[in-house]
Amino acid sequence: MLYDNYAMLTKRxxxxxxxxxxxxxxxxxxxxxxxxxxxxxxxxxxxxCVHKDRYILRHKIISILGFDLPSDVDVDLVPLSYxxxxxxENKNTKENILSVVHEACNACMQSQYFITNMCRxxxxxxxxxxxxxxxxxxxxxxxxxxxxxxxxxxxxxQVCPYxxxxxxPVPCEEACPVKAISKQPDGREFIDKDKCIYCGKCMxxxxxxxxxxxxxxxxxxxxxxxxxxxxxAIVAPAIYGQFDASPAQILAxxxxxGFDDVIEVALGAExxxxxxxxxxxxxxxxxxxxxxxxxxxxxxGWVEKHAPMLKPFVSETRSPMVYAARRVKxxxxxxxxxxxxxxxAKRHEGDSVPEVNYVMSFEELGAFMIAYGIEVKKDGxxxxxxxxxxxxxxxYAMAGGVRNAIVAAVGDKYTTINIEGLDKxxxxxxxxxxxxxxxxxxxxxxxxxxxxxxxxSLAPLTLAKRQMKKALTE
Amino acid sequence: MGKIELKICMGTMCYVMGGAELRAAVDSLPRExxxxxxxxxxxxxxxxxxxxxxxxVQVNGRTIARVSSSNLIQILKEELHNAL
Numbered sequence: 001m002l003y004d005n006y007a008m009l010t011k012r013x014x015x016x017x018x019x020x021x022x023x024x025x026x027x028x029x030x031x032x033x034x035x036x037x038x039x040x041x042x043x044x045x046x047x048x049c050v051h052k053d054r055y056i057l058r059h060k061i062i063s064i065l066g067f068d069l070p071s072d073v074d075v076d077l078v079p080l081s082y083x084x085x086x087x088x089e090n091k092n093t094k095e096n097i098l099s100v101v102h103e104a105c106n107a108c109m110q111s112q113y114f115i116t117n118m119c120r121x122x123x124x125x126x127x128x129x130x131x132x133x134x135x136x137x138x139x140x141x142x143x144x145x146x147x148x149x150x151x152x153x154x155x156x157x158q159v160c161p162y163x164x165x166x167x168x169p170v171p172c173e174e175a176c177p178v179k180a181i182s183k184q185p186d187g188r189e190f191i192d193k194d195k196c197i198y199c200g201k202c203m204x205x206x207x208x209x210x211x212x213x214x215x216x217x218x219x220x221x222x223x224x225x226x227x228x229x230x231x232x233a234i235v236a237p238a239i240y241g242q243f244d245a246s247p248a249q250i251l252a253x254x255x256x257x258g259f260d261d262v263i264e265v266a267l268g269a270e271x272x273x274x275x276x277x278x279x280x281x282x283x284x285x286x287x288x289x290x291x292x293x294x295x296x297x298x299x300x301g302w303v304e305k306h307a308p309m310l311k312p313f314v315s316e317t318r319s320p321m322v323y324a325a326r327r328v329k330x331x332x333x334x335x336x337x338x339x340x341x342x343x344x345a346k347r348h349e350g351d352s353v354p355e356v357n358y359v360m361s362f363e364e365l366g367a368f369m370i371a372y373g374i375e376v377k378k379d380g381x382x383x384x385x386x387x388x389x390x391x392x393x394x395x396y397a398m399a400g401g402v403r404n405a406i407v408a409a410v411g412d413k414y415t416t417i418n419i420e421g422l423d424k425x426x427x428x429x430x431x432x433x434x435x436x437x438x439x440x441x442x443x444x445x446x447x448x449x450x451x452x453x454x455x456x457s458l459a460p461l462t463l464a465k466r467q468m469k470k471a472l473t474e
Numbered sequence: 475m476g477k478i479e480l481k482i483c484m485g486t487m488c489y490v491m492g493g494a495e496l497r498a499a500v501d502s503l504p505r506e507x508x509x510x511x512x513x514x515x516x517x518x519x520x521x522x523x524x525x526x527x528x529x530x531v532q533v534n535g536r537t538i539a540r541v542s543s544s545n546l547i548q549i550l551k552e553e554l555h556n557a558l
Binding site: 009012013016243374376458459463 | 484485486487489490491492494495497498515517518
């Protein structure tokens with residue numbers, strides 16, 4: 001579970017300040033003052049000094065503006081206003097969906113076992129006796145580990161009678177389910193694009209907020225503010241867990257930011273349910289052993305890169321985002337479409353879907369709401385919901401929701417399970433299913449709890465779940 | 475035993491900047507303490523229009539800025555103790 005933390009709030013504050021500057025048409029001039037405004041003199045520093053704090057913010061801003069860091073040029077030779085101008089001219093070159101802001105990366109110690117001064121140097125010395133590599137020796141009556149010989153098996157920690165041995169992880173590496181993030185020779189982290197499934201776990205785990213996602217605030221703001229462009233927001237159903245308001249109020253409040261229209265992605269989920277249940281019936285009739293869902297892009301990315309044996313069993317039905325976007329484009333081909341959701345992997349999926357122009361996070365949406373002075377309950381009056389959308393479509397936001405929708409469509413003649421999270425246990429279980437399936441219909445969501453627990457959410461999970469359930473029963 | 479009036483700002487700014495978490499923090503108090511707190515949710519207390527330090531709460535009418543779960547609990551415990 002994710003808890004609020006200051007690194008997360010820093011990212012949100014940066015987004016809010018940048019959208020405010022965009023709205024005031026003052027980004028190029030104003031952006032240079034943001035680091036000092038956020039870290040004024042006389043406040044307690046986060047890092048060694050106020051200068052480094054500001055310096056890190058500067059680099060994070062460059063990343064949000066859409067430039068890959070680290071870059072080939074020395075970014076200190078380039079003023080922030082230059083980056084702002086370039087990004088307003090659509091000349092921001094950022095391709096990476098996730099990148100490590102090296103100035104912020106703490107270059108955490110290589111993960112290791114470490115003997116604390118709680119060690120009493122006892123006579124038993126089980127750490128030394130049981131170490132399979134002979135990596136532990138005693139000096140001055142205290143144990144010490146030779147990091148060169150240690151293979152990090154953890155046995156010493158288990159056997160120490162004083163719990164004197166701790167394990168210090170590298171948080172991002174430990175959170176990554178596919179070992180896509182690792183240290184470069186300088187100790188800083190690097191993300192391997194060929195392995196990354198964009199689940200966003202590293203981004204949430206980093207205590208320095210050093211892992212930044214690609215932002216679309218500039219592009220979306222441009223569409224909202226220019227009179228000759230039309231833009232429709234398609235909003236993931238997980239939004240109903242984000243605010244304490246009714247679905248109709250939330251959608252109306254989003255529209256008030258300046259979108260030409262707001263459509264529920266749950267409407268696309270109705271299409272997904274229809275197609276997916278037809279595909280399931282077809283595959284079962286052909287005698288296939290099982291089928292898994294395909295609406296979670298982190299899961300399909302995982303299959304693509306790490307579990308190819310599951311490929312034949314992933315449904316070919318498209319995700320709710322795709323169907324919702326197609327509906328918008330079918331009605332008006334000139335309409336730009338921005339998907340707004342809690343998901344990082346959707347940014348990757350969106351790149352390959354021509355109907356989706358931009359993908360934005362709930363955090364970015366929150367920044368827009370604040371900059372435009374939107375209060376959900378007050379501004380969300382007088383809206384009506386599309387009667388085509390059912391609670392099953394909106395239920396896609398929670399683990400088990402897709403399964404519910406499919407069971408509602410085809411009845412309970414097939415065995416079903418839902419899997420949430422791609423931790424080691426679930427990954428192994430899924431891979432084994434290629435040979436020995438445990439159910440005929442398998443729903444997979446990469447986030448524990450489903451999309452309401454997505455890495456770019458605003459509300460903490462317990463609150464999001466409660467609000468989501470309330471919205472589904474209204 | 476006196477009661478504590480707690481008003482949590484639910485304006486978008488406060489909500490996004492950590493206010494969403496505060497609700498759960500109050501509910502985590504032991505029952506006998508939780509029962510002595512009247513929690514209400516304000517639409518927007520109007521403190522952060524120009525910068526400011528969200529999230530805001532009001533405890534017995536006193537406005538407190540930049541509240542986190544832990545310091546809210548601490549403040550409430552102090553107030554509960556004073557009201558005994």
